[in-house]
Amino acid sequence: MKSYFGNYFTSSGSMPFESTILVFDKNLSIGYKRADGSNAMESWLLKDVETSFDLGRQLSRIRNNKLPGAELQIEGNDAANFIHSVQAEQQKPWHKKSSGREWIRNGALLVGILGLLFLLYLLIVPWLSEKLAGKISTQTEKQLGDAAYDAMRLGGNEDTAASYIVNEFFGAMEVPTPYSIRITVVNDNVVNAFALPGGRIVIYSALLKQINSYPELAALLSHEFTHVNNKHSTKSIFRRLGSKVFLGLLFGRFGTVTSVLVDHADNLKSLKYSRRLEKEADMDGLNILAQRNIDPQGFVDLFGNLKQASPGSELPEFLGSHPDIDKRIGYIKEASKNITVKENEQLKAIFEKLK
Known part of the structure; x- marks a missing residue:
């Protein structure tokens, strides 16, 4: 046999x-x-x-x-x-x-x-x-994420001005991380955002237009950042691609792993995480906001505005790949009760540049 x-x-x-x-x-x-x-x-x-x-x-x-x-x-x-x-x-x-x-x-x-x-x-x-994905180095993750990003060919549609402002905004949040976070705003009418291994975050302009306040933007970035920082993107991608990636990881053939990710690059735009990882991204993202006295209502408003903006029962792609919205709003509200909120004039001023 x-x-x-x-x-x-x-x-x-x-x-x-x-x-x-x-x-x-x-x-x-x-x-x-x-x-x-x-x-x-x-x-x-x-x-x-x-x-x-x-x-x-x-x-x-x-x-x-x-x-x-x-x-x-x-x-x-x-x-x-x-x-x-x-x-x-x-x-x-x-x-x-x-x-x-x-x-x-x-x-x-x-x-x-x-x-x-x-x-x-x-x-x-x-x-x-x-x-095995949880054991690979940040440098290897960066190589994998960059290869997948290049395969998506999004650079030609980048809104460079908006990308500069959003990166300035995240930099002003001063979130410690071993990753080099690089945020790209892409001109597209799809309401979506996603994170790739190694530090890349992509936000579509249609989603950015739905954001009405700097706490909402901070909530979105904190959530997607956590997917990167906690290796959610890497773990979920490798689990999804299963045996194709396993043998490459087992024998240290990262060129094979990179090739698999490139072949499936378009599927990574709507990568779905487990409920456990989504809650972890929400709660760690909420903690980032709390440590900076940013209004946690940003999470609630972000989800609520996106849900209201969708026609009928059709959810935006971002919400479609991040399910259980009502339940998530509920536990975010519960965890936010004792958070001290202060106006952050610097983040507010940077956010106003997007409008």
Whole structure:
């Protein structure tokens, strides 16, 4: 038995599913997640399988004669060679097959291994990726975040004047951090903001226009800053990309990790965090405001104004990727009761430059 990672096309022209492939004596099993997130497993008989090696793309291509259009693609030629050798073994007389006397004894063991590998792929690998992500250096995070940012090609739409003012605003907040925080304002009608590993924060101009006071801007920046400073962005990205990142982290191949992030750069604009990480970003962000006597109502107003500005039940993308708004407003109000508020003339003056 051999295992591989590859892409599964269920029909001609379909989008591929990342999959785990196990090749046995008489069949191969394909484990993958459907588009709705549910787990799926298929089994192909090797007698129905044709293999070829795409020299130009360096891929093993595996097709099922009983499922027109269905295809597996696996890097390298090992998968094609191994399946071909297994098929040749099956053509031998029974007494000459190397596996003939062992298949009953090994059947139960292989089923157990299949279940273990499938569980490893779906559950343990993403968890381990997140844990390993928490150990990488800030410099490595910066390299990963910069590569993802460059792949998004947002620089051509940057509002440089607004970016300068927002960076001046955050600098005046004097938040200690080992990261070099770089904030970019991008001209776009999408109401969104997001953080990347290593210190980059992106705010779309449409979101900035919805902000009416300097405490709101301070709340937004403190929240996104916490995603950076607490490695939320790095951990969530690595958990989401799972096995693709895990092997690169495990063997120290950060070039591989960077390549994966670049390939998925556009998906990082709407990265969703767990409820635990969102609450941590809210509460640590609120603590940043409290330490500077900035009105915590900025958090409440930020969420409330964005929710009211959305048409009907359609939420802005920023709120769509930061769910449970009413519950978050509730615990922020509760935690804000004893915070002392003082007007910050410096932050107020910088904020007025944006209007």
